[in-house]
Amino acid sequence: MPALPSVNLTEPEKRQLLALARSTLVDSFGSDPAAKLPLTSHHKLPTSHSKLPDEAVIELKLGCFVTLTLDGELKGCMGCIEGERTLANSIPDLATSSAFYDSRFSPLRQPQLSRVSIEISLLSPLTPLNVRSQAQLEEYLAQDHYGVVLKEDGLRAVFLPQVWEHFSGPKTFIDALKVKGGWPENYWSDKIEVELFKVIHFSENR
Template sequence: MPALPSVNLTQPEKCHLLALARSTLVDAFNSEPSTNHPDTFHHRSADKAVIELKLGCFVTLTLDGELKGCMGCIEGERPLAKSIPDLATSSAFYDRRFSPLLESQLGRISIEISLLSPLSPLSVRSQAQLEEYLARDHYGLVLKEEGLKAVFLPQVWEQFSNPKSFIDALKVKGGWPEDYWSEKIEVELFKVIHFSDESAQKT
């Protein structure tokens, strides 16, 4: 079953990735790119190795503690140096659940980055069987069926009291009826390491 991503980040490396995301948001409102833009960083060798990793990644924005945008890719097709700025931009301006980020809100935005483990397929015949499995550990979950697809990060478990409500909410997010289940639904599990600029400020 899923293990944590095979990368052990130092606190400076986490701060480096968070700075990458935040500088992208700042640059979106500036006519001239900042000196902290990913293309102009003077990378230390360790930092450079980190940003060249190809991992599934999500960037989550919160405004005054409330979700403001979340976009990601579940498989690492591009290095983090490319995916993190793109996902930060998408979370800020193209998450259709929310209005675009305003420049006046920048100082109140917190950024969280989640790096994903490889996806692990799980064969189940019923939702009850999946619920039983998820009761053992709070994995991230992907559901797929004939063009429909939905993803919940492990952190989303904080909003739910039991596996059934977690799965039902994910089905609704993906476009299935809440009470729907089919053996054709593909199930994939994953874990993450996640860190935010809020936690970075506390260390």
């Protein structure tokens, strides 16, 4: 299989994209941003004197996920695995969706905003992997912890590379991914399509 492409950003570019997501959440409550955020280096918003994301960055079309944590616990996560829109459009929409439309959680409330941390994950283009069995996929993933997409007959599931830390190895990772997508845990078919990707992820806390 060919080497997977990588996504690289500078530290200022990362901070600018996080600020774009943060300002979207602040604006969604419709009042003074300074009243909602602690004065820390992690929560800096664009102002008339600060630099907005470089055009070259926000015009990239990449798969993207925005994850919110509240006091260290997951509060919302929404994303798209393929770059159909520019980051200028997808990051604000995904930040809003993560805050208010992730059905696993209650909508974000204004008093919680200062305690929320934002993480952005940018995906490399998806790369198909031809495998004949789950065992072959497990063997491949034992070499490196990629993000994985499984697809078959309208079913689809995706795990970001960060999810690996919750599993003991490739088998438990793949089994959980199948269950997430609606397949039985012990199911495999030669019709299942596998795609891999890399991620660059960054948050307000690091």
